[in-house]
Amino acid sequence: MDFSFSPKVEELIKKLNHFMEEYIYPNEKVYEEQLIQQENRWSAVPPIIEELKEKAKEQGLWNLFLPDSEYGAGLTNLEYAPLCEIMGRSLIAPEVFNCNAPDTGNMEVLVRYGSEQQKKEWLIPLLNGEIRSCFAMTEPDVASSDATNIEASIVRDGDEYVINGRKWWSSGAGDPRCKIAIVMGKTTPNANRYEQQSMILVPLYTPGVKIERMLPVFGYDHAPHGHGEITFENVRVPAENIIWGEGKGFAIAQGRLGPGRIHHCMRLIGAAERALEIMCKRVLNRVAFGRTLAEQGVVRDWIATSRIEIEQARLLTLKAAYMMDTVGNKEAKTEIAMIKVVAPNIALNVIDRAIQALGAAGVSDDFPLAAMWANSRTLRIADGPDEVHKRQIAKLELKKYQ
Amino acid sequence: MDFSFSPKVEELIKKLNHFMEEYIYPNEKVYEEQLIQQENRWSAVPPIIEELKEKAKEQGLWNLFLPDSEYGAGLTNLEYAPLCEIMGRSLIAPEVFNCNAPDTGNMEVLVRYGSEQQKKEWLIPLLNGEIRSCFAMTEPDVASSDATNIEASIVRDGDEYVINGRKWWSSGAGDPRCKIAIVMGKTTPNANRYEQQSMILVPLYTPGVKIERMLPVFGYDHAPHGHGEITFENVRVPAENIIWGEGKGFAIAQGRLGPGRIHHCMRLIGAAERALEIMCKRVLNRVAFGRTLAEQGVVRDWIATSRIEIEQARLLTLKAAYMMDTVGNKEAKTEIAMIKVVAPNIALNVIDRAIQALGAAGVSDDFPLAAMWANSRTLRIADGPDEVHKRQIAKLELKKYQ
Amino acid sequence: MDFSFSPKVEELIKKLNHFMEEYIYPNEKVYEEQLIQQENRWSAVPPIIEELKEKAKEQGLWNLFLPDSEYGAGLTNLEYAPLCEIMGRSLIAPEVFNCNAPDTGNMEVLVRYGSEQQKKEWLIPLLNGEIRSCFAMTEPDVASSDATNIEASIVRDGDEYVINGRKWWSSGAGDPRCKIAIVMGKTTPNANRYEQQSMILVPLYTPGVKIERMLPVFGYDHAPHGHGEITFENVRVPAENIIWGEGKGFAIAQGRLGPGRIHHCMRLIGAAERALEIMCKRVLNRVAFGRTLAEQGVVRDWIATSRIEIEQARLLTLKAAYMMDTVGNKEAKTEIAMIKVVAPNIALNVIDRAIQALGAAGVSDDFPLAAMWANSRTLRIADGPDEVHKRQIAKLELKKYQ
């Protein structure tokens, strides 16, 4: 198990850190201000984003997430880990490098399972950052943590599929550039549990697709990307829009979720690092009861505990990434499940301590803490709640003795 | 220590519960919709509020918080506890009964320490629910958890006081009906630490008062009330606006904060109860992995732990209330400090479990959980962060052996 | 809900506290020394115990646990709570007042369900402190947390019952004065689940009863009382030794366990109080890194958290006791279950913090902390593990919405 970084990666880390200092952190407030000054929060993407994307592309900081070397940077998961962590330090950063969820996961699906036609039509513009995409799996009417509960129907009718269903938490659906959804639903309700589901490409402008509303997260609308509730009413798409084939939904989901999950974890560690940095800087400069907060024992305890949690989570992320690279996502499933539980929880812990150390400022938007907290909180639920992952970990542990 | 409720209180509990069922819960969504349909979120208070206030007044469910029997309902803290808890079940409820922070605390200050003129001018309209008020103590530039850090100046100049300073987290300042602020600042910088501060009444329309911005809480703007950052620049008010006298700021703050803190705690217990109820109802009806969530051991563990935490917090609240009634706020300071630490933390625990049990729905605004969480989170900071209260509790404990 | 103490109870509190100061604390070391100087640790009870019992009897501090006024002190559970808590401050105290488990539970069974003959033969000497008893329910071969698993057999044969089975954790069985066991086993395997079990009185000198060994608890042997593993091989006792009747085992267990559980909780709160006191005294007098430990923020946080946990647990204990007194053990089952979970856990927390504050001294026997910790740890298991109680609490909570 070798976690060393090659000179190539060290170089990328350096460039990326420099880019963050130069272009990302100073523009976080610019982004928010542009958003407020728009016609409305959903009408456009703040122009700073496209400006920064150009710069990132120029510097070769583009599509780093994609291990495939034909389409992407060709980095392994382990190589990508420190880079993705850095991007996770700012909520506006990942998109600037075309490394944001859910587009990365969707691109990965198309690279692995897409037909040539699908790649040409959707993958290329996504890789170029010209369009955005969403992923429509979760449903309001069932506990979607158990994916066999998914009830949307995808029915073959001649050369077309007809899609009906209600989805929510399709992140990115609000983005005016979002053109395509990958929809999961049942094509084959009579097959065995793991072969009933399929994935299909549905352009958002197809008749019958309706974004009912955008869902907030702890008061944040996450505009202009947002989280959509979408109804599909007799939506017809060409049969060739199916991805890989009928009944492959589960298999694709497994392939998609491994990298998607670990990318979230890498970013969460970056968020936690930034929160710790904010906390340290602040407590060195605030005085209460005759001493700086940094000199108070409880605050020092928070800092130490935070450093300990981050270090351990990072090592586990690296191990999971290393295993995905060497023995494959399937063999790495315990490690992926473990880090998917750990990373959001430690990020929440660290951010929460930072909030407490900052006092009232911490819950406001003067610092990125509250927004990072809300974002991290969703990741104890999204891509499988903690409990489902723990269930899986325990099952694999017990199997050793059965 | 007798926590029994008199028939009068039992009757009020019954009426209040009925009112909640009839008028509050069904109108939570109405409130939000009216807010959205306004010119903007700050332009007005949704009309449903004034309608409900009328109904509450008619039913005698009005000013229940005020122990003083001349101006208020004349209930003891212990008697008010179960009523306030019920109100805490809905974020829109307290105002309907004229029992919302920070107005209750401000009214209490005026009842106790206000001059006849101050009472006539500000207390009466507040008691009638005609105007709203805010409390300007916390400052962005210092760790206000240590109140001796407060730096705003209040300087006598002839028949006037001149106020300069920057305050934030003045809750309610955004409300179009908010007319008056109680401002804390230094009149007597050379006095001993606890006699430097004074409180003064400042009408919000006084020249030099400027609401710079409204601060969000985890993405929530809490419009139309909100949390204001306010600058005071050479603001002049008549000398008789001082409350009680120069140097009394600390003493008033102590008097004000006792009841204010415990009211928060009562409401938090109500919030926790509602979250537990929402969780129980939901898990009985969602199926994952072949069983309802209610049948899953981990969910059952959450429910039991939540019930245990709520019961203990409620008992401690009642004890603190009882002591305030019988031996006074000062003697009850350990108990007030303890419950001020316990209540927000257990509410956050219970609400967080409920969110997790609901999955994605939990972080949205389809349920009141996320909003209640954000609100509860501020209360680990507002009116003294946990750490300051714990510091105090430890000090009193150690004193027993010194 | 009235938790006030009558003058009678206040007087007993005063007397008991005085007795503790005068006779118990100074003799804790004496007890240990006498034990070490015996022939072996199981050969006798240190003589100081009988001396102190005489004194306690003289002062009327005897059998305070027993609500029945014919045989005992006639105190309610609520009245007994503060007294039992005080006794819980020392591991040697309860027996001195004839208020130690498992004898109290056994005496209560005999008062409630015993025949006149059984009372005369066993209850009276127990009440007099002349003999000791044990309770043989838990079995090594099954998960006894589910009492329907109990497999010992009690078979009628003419005028006798024949008992076969293996029991362990029969506390007190090592005591040379222990003469009688209450044994639980199946008389009626074909009855419904809750009517299969019976309880029967088995003198320990009956042929076929064999104490196989004494079980340690975290290295403590708890000599001379100890925890026995006992085999019953064709043990014959007269048919009249059955308590109440065949199939009543469950019903008796329920009746027995309510008071038994809450007594444990009362004592645990006393143990926690003593640990907090030891911690406070010590940290005021130890210096590290230039300040006393009492001045270190983390230590202060421990003290505050401990005080908060104790206060809440005590209030919940009082509530459970009050409900047992007013609406009965059955109606109070949620409260009993809650406090049975809370008390051992908070005691462990408080004691563990005290140990950490004392450093190496804390894990030794120079202070009672380590022994109290081990004792408290067993109470997360004994009389139902936490998880069984939580299961029950959740079930009752969910029932409200079904």
Added chain:
Amino acid sequence: MDFSFSPKVEELIKKLNHFMEEYIYPNEKVYEEQLIQQENRWSAVPPIIEELKEKAKEQGLWNLFLPDSEYGAGLTNLEYAPLCEIMGRSLIAPEVFNCNAPDTGNMEVLVRYGSEQQKKEWLIPLLNGEIRSCFAMTEPDVASSDATNIEASIVRDGDEYVINGRKWWSSGAGDPRCKIAIVMGKTTPNANRYEQQSMILVPLYTPGVKIERMLPVFGYDHAPHGHGEITFENVRVPAENIIWGEGKGFAIAQGRLGPGRIHHCMRLIGAAERALEIMCKRVLNRVAFGRTLAEQGVVRDWIATSRIEIEQARLLTLKAAYMMDTVGNKEAKTEIAMIKVVAPNIALNVIDRAIQALGAAGVSDDFPLAAMWANSRTLRIADGPDEVHKRQIAKLELKKYQ
């Protein structure tokens, strides 16, 4: 950062695991029985130990801890980590491989800082497992977590040093084979804080050395090794017994404690692994409420959480070991401090869950859980309490921003 194991290490892992299965686990009970059958628990070391030592030596599983290749196995810390972890699975194992504390630390001190004469006289017999040693640093009268508090005096008098002081928690001092103590004390009270202390070799048979008593740990006496309280009264040793030189005590302590601490951590991870294994095996075979414990959600949650905690702690241990090997103990101080906090705490968590899952059996000595718990608990205190390490971690973290 490369955590891969060389073929040599893989081979040692295999041999060691085989040795554990063949000779260690089956002899744990033998050890205890031999101990009980001795004249007394302190009179001798159970003969099985010397038998097993011979076997281990034959198989080359000897002195694996010692990185020095002249005297020891010449393994790096990283190479030793998986081996030491395996030894940590049994409390009797480390000594069998001559890898037990405190002898390993003492041998390391002698290898690094000892004179040729000191090596010949004490190191060689220790390496051969012929004698045992103890380390006398902690004192009962001061908070020894702050090493500047140490007050024993070591005064030069001609060709001798005269030692006076009281030490406790000198582990191993009860062992009849224990011949030598390394004593820390002040030679130079007027030097700067970090150069006042020295270490000196004191044969236990020197006049004036008196083992006052052996200290228990949660009821365990840890005989025959034990933890001694030792007085030194005008103890005279030749001047050449000083190690390295006057005033070097701190520097040696730093050098000694790094490896000593991480060895403890490695063993703790082994202990946690064994506890998890015991829990898994047991819960698969116990039935309660109609299902095996392994099928109960809460138990599954414990297993998953335990696996997660162990994985993270192991990775952090490997990182700390790797850094000690590559950048040195001094540069690795944050990592050593972190793992010294993490390992005992997660071991305690995992073992405690296993105890709870086993019920009453868990607190007895039928399983090694209770003994492992007590042992792990001391390691939150020994070699620096958690709080001192956290203090250090926070200081280093804050330094980044100062």
